[in-house]
Amino acid sequence: MVSALAPQLVSQPEPRLAVLIPCYNEAATVAKVVADFRAALPGAAIYVYDNNSKDETSARAREAGAVVRSETRQGKGNVVRRMFADIEADVYILVDGDDTYDATVASTLIQMLIDDGLDIVSGKREATGAAAYRRGHVLGNRLLTGLTGLLFKVKLRDMLTGYRIMSRRFVKSFPTAVEGFGIETELTVHAVRMLVPMAEVDTVYKERPEGSVSKLSTYRDGFRILLTIAGLTRRERPLVFYGLIFLSFSLFTLAFGLPLVIEYIETGLVPRLPTAVMVASTMVIACLSLVAGLILDTVTRGRWEEKRLFYLAIPGPHDLHRP
Numbered sequence: 001m002v003s004a005l006a007p008q009l010v011s012q013p014e015p016r017l018a019v020l021i022p023c024y025n026e027a028a029t030v031a032k033v034v035a036d037f038r039a040a041l042p043g044a045a046i047y048v049y050d051n052n053s054k055d056e057t058s059a060r061a062r063e064a065g066a067v068v069r070s071e072t073r074q075g076k077g078n079v080v081r082r083m084f085a086d087i088e089a090d091v092y093i094l095v096d097g098d099d100t101y102d103a104t105v106a107s108t109l110i111q112m113l114i115d116d117g118l119d120i121v122s123g124k125r126e127a128t129g130a131a132a133y134r135r136g137h138v139l140g141n142r143l144l145t146g147l148t149g150l151l152f153k154v155k156l157r158d159m160l161t162g163y164r165i166m167s168r169r170f171v172k173s174f175p176t177a178v179e180g181f182g183i184e185t186e187l188t189v190h191a192v193r194m195l196v197p198m199a200e201v202d203t204v205y206k207e208r209p210e211g212s213v214s215k216l217s218t219y220r221d222g223f224r225i226l227l228t229i230a231g232l233t234r235r236e237r238p239l240v241f242y243g244l245i246f247l248s249f250s251l252f253t254l255a256f257g258l259p260l261v262i263e264y265i266e267t268g269l270v271p272r273l274p275t276a277v278m279v280a281s282t283m284v285i286a287c288l289s290l291v292a293g294l295i296l297d298t299v300t301r302g303r304w305e306e307k308r309l310f311y312l313a314i315p316g317p318h319d320l321h322r323p
Contacts, residue, residue: 242293
């Protein structure tokens, strides 16, 4: 006879999983992506958001069994923002619809997120062929990841990966603002600023199947991502942003103003008055930039504390283990 005081076994509810697939003209691959994640995660809800595709992306996704919705504002950032707002789940799997990522590791990454109490597990791309990861994209990714790492102290090797496992706590506290491919940069910077626990795991990165074309432009989108980094630095680390402006104008002032000061000390004359006016103006701009950075840094710290408190108010991954 079992004692009434013996602990009762309570079945743990399975976490709600949502696979998020933003798509634009991916009719050649989206059905395969949906099928692969359906096989890898049988209990997951799979959502495809079509971003004004000109082909049969929506029809192919629907035939494969995905929940298909649309976002009319163009740009991956707009699609991800809509997905994060609309979909309710405990764990989110964000993946591109181009059939380049490995669905079979999804369950392992999800278990890692839950067991280790992480908010993000990123799939670092390991190319399986020369055509899978173009040299221009590799170089651009390294440069942009390195720059972001320098500015925001990010310790990731592949900031621009399109394969991420995320907790509800992170997704619902993420105030995305970008519209295009800069969304990966903003996801990374927000995670770093919120001090969220995260990890990076090597994952297979395949070549695009025949008939599938990349929408990423090396130079155009690289420049847009660079602008996104600059904007995030201004918004999230204003003292660094305006401090760089202060440093630039100060060095300019010293380069052109120091000879004038030396000449004035030696002769008591200021022979190049326009230059003197210019360096005085640039030094004023430098000082104003420094003051602006100091003030905005205080404001940003207050905003950061509010966002951090909102983030902490949402149950984290470890709570999925609780009955």
